[in-house]
Amino acid sequence: KDKEEDESKEEDSCSQQNRASRKKNYQQKNSDGKKAGEEGSRQRERGKKAPTKDQKESENKEKKTNKKEKEGDDKQKTDRKNSTTSSSNSSDEESLSEEELAMLMEQVEQKKKLISTMRNKPWRMMKKLSVLREAQAFVEKFEGALGKGKGKKLYAYKMMMAKKWVKFKRDFDNFKTQCIPWEMKIKEVESHFGSSVASYFIFLRWMYGVNLVLFGLIFGLVIIPEILMGMPYGSMPRKTVPRAEQATAMDFSVLWDFEGYIKYSALFYGYYNNQRTIGWLKYRLPMAYFMVGISVFGYSLMVVIRSMARNANESTADGDDDNFIFSWKMFTSWDYLIGNPETADNKFASITTSFKESIVDEQESNKDENIHLRRFLRVLANVLIICCLCGSGYLIYFVVKRSQTFSKMQNVGWYERNEVEIVMSLLGMFCPPLFETIAALENYHPRIGLKWQLGRIFALFLGNLYTFLLALMDDVNEKLAEEDVVKNITHWTLLSHHNSSVGNGSTATPPPLDPADVPRGPCWETTVGIEIVRLTVSDILVTYITILVGDFIRACFVRFMNYCWCWDLEAGFPSYAEFDISGNVLGLIFNQGMIWMGSFYAPGLVGINVLRLLTSMYFQCWAVMSSNVPHARVFKASKSNNFYMGLLLLILFLSLLPVAYTIMSLPPSFDCGPFSGKKRMYEVIQETIELDFPLFVAKIFSYVANPGLIIPAILLMVLAIYYLNAVAEAYQRANAELKKKMQMQREEEKNKRNNKASTNPVLQDLEDLFTPSTKSESHLKEAEDKKIDSPNRTSPVVKQDKAAALGGSPMTGGRGTAFTLPPHMFMTRPPTPHVWAPYPGQPRPRGYPLGPVPGRGRGQPRY
């Protein structure tokens, strides 16, 4: 109780002091306001002006150190005497008032800063409110007085606009937070399952946002212009269902396979015409198609990298610092978001086990039993898993090959048509549990085990995807060969049709051949698009069915059959399912990879994906809440965030490769798609530059595309990367050095407390160097303190100083260098957010100028 009182007294004294200083300012301002026409008032004014300046100085000092404040007050008193005398011979009124204005401006700025940082202060709302009101009143009052003549108006206007801008920004932020969807849903999940499960849904939401943008790009710039302005359906062969397929083109079974009318729609590559411009807008559709295809990748790359960078920035702490295992378990393991008693019980249990485990680990670390057996088992497990991976790869290759022979046959059944998708989905469903079973042999720590498991699933998916692509590529090459033949046939057909009509002797133009009858090529792009779309759809279905059967039906069974069963179903064998975070995240990532890969050949794919993510959000939220139980071991979400992002980036890159390959090195089909008739797809850019831009642009472009320029540019980039890498490494080394220093300091501190005859000879040496005089030690401490700051800064000056301090401190001769550092170096240290003041006596770096704390040696909390 009396502690609280003490604190409040302190606050009072502090605020009183502030008030006092402010009162002085008010007076000064008032006198200023009278515009000093008479002699007497000017005199008074001068008398007061100088002290305020000193006061400001002392305020600045206050900011730096609380201790200094007392001194500052004293100094202020002495200075006042000096300044009153010195002000008599000061310059004319103009410059004085200008100086004053600057001062006032600075004060106003300070107040504004205070207002904007008020929320960071651990004060009670009452105090914050009163300080805020005071500061606001101050700003209101003197803002208008600033500037003069025309400048005054401008200044007032600027201030008004600034205020409006702040308000607008706040409103906009409010609006933005209101626009974030599913906040309540995620919160509900969060309170039931903790932050780790919720992190999956946040990831899903993020993915949905990215896909919405991609959807907007593709639909807005490609599909809708094509539908509105392009040639209508049936006007030309590529936009018409061939005569042979027309009878069944509307059957559901055909549509379900994305054949028939869907195949000849704007959802696929083949539908687009190679006309350079369409509609009255002269919209360059082929160009737009190409650019959108590229910008889909560009945008995704940018977004992923930006969010990775943000994640990396946010986690200021490096998680691998294992100095504080126990303390972290103690102080940061509770998840405050948990609002459900059952989850809380689980959390209690998991915290208890982790405590017990870590105690046992500490007591008998490195207890090794039969290491040979374990090694053998691990090797065996890896061999088994590699066998599985190879087997699944071969199976897919085999199935895709078989499907190609099926596709040439008529009257194949449903299973034969969908064999590839079924096999891939089944592999995706059964291999991960198999891996998990095998991983039990290895007996890894759960966290390491999880990493291995993720890596293996990743390898499986990737292997499957790439085998699938390779097999598809074979197919494409076959189709390309086939195309040459068809091309001749088409040409010949059209020619003979023309000839026959001419041969009949009719003078009128021959009736055009019905577009449905024109023989056409296989259009490999559409085939690839259809394959990927079908794979995506079957993946969606399998995911949903797995959730329905594996989670919901199981939960129902366990729940209701428990009344009449021989053993306890809830606690025993089937029990309820847990939410598999890593599996779900990986599924999402792979799905996204397919979307990226397929969106160039099937523009409608992104639409399907948006639908999928939307339904998945509701469906999975429902499934989690209705039929899953919280994890027995709750994993932390924050650590793996960037891990998943890294996987996403890898997948993005890997899905970019095949698309880029096909664009750059395969000839597009001759009778379908926006690039038909060109040798390569990218020629559309050259064409646009040549035809639509003035000549010099083409010239510039040809210069830029010159290898003589590209190679130096690449070289330059490589050099830049090398340089940045070297700099980063240097910083890292400096960081490690500092860490080591800090650890040493700690050790030394410990040893000093425990016993003087310490163990480590190096430390003892250091200690000898530190002891000579208390003064030098405190100086060194300051130097240390500064060094802690330095990684946050990048200026070479600081680095130099640090080097000097590093080099100087251990040597007796070098101590002089430490002393030669200009003292203001320590004073001008900018307040950095997360700096730990290593010595209890030192002020907290971010402290708001608090009142003097006379009797406080230790950094006690200010309540």
Add this chain to the structure above:
Amino acid sequence: AEAAGAAMGGSGSLLPREALSEYQELTFLSKQEILLAYKRFSELLPKEERENACSARLPESRILTLPELRANPFQHQICRVFSTSVEGDGSMSFEDFLDMLSVFSDTATLDIKSHYAFRIFDFDGDGALDRKDLEKLVNCLTGHGEESRLSTAEMEQLIQNILEESDIDKDGTINLSEFQHIVSRSPDFTSSFKIVL
């Protein structure tokens, strides 16, 4: 103020517009969050006090009925820390409530979060975490079940380890700066020290 009234669906009195903007300035909360907090707060009040929710105080027992705090092992401590009550009974005014939500909000800084975390863990309020505080903290974290409690020897060992790690000045307690140092290094403190209404 009309908007505020509309957002609250007419339950209880209105939050004045000036107060709303001041609260936005002083907390890490957005307008919607403040209005929601106001709504939840006035819902907890008895009917006759809803008219002047800003000046009313909620007793601790009422606050703990919030689902967000129901399962929290530090619920009493949280109420005590954020309460401005003179009697120290943990009752909260609306401003205390906002203070609490601001500290636990998503956007609050690590500094302020760790400051309040320290005060929550400081059970006896003496400005340092000593052995008694740590023991209480462990008991809170391991739950109330008898079988989940740590044995005396384990407890002793655990506290010994923690002090070894984090008590830099070796005075047998962990003070605020030591605590902030530890917590600022932790990768998941800010993501878990969060309560959202």
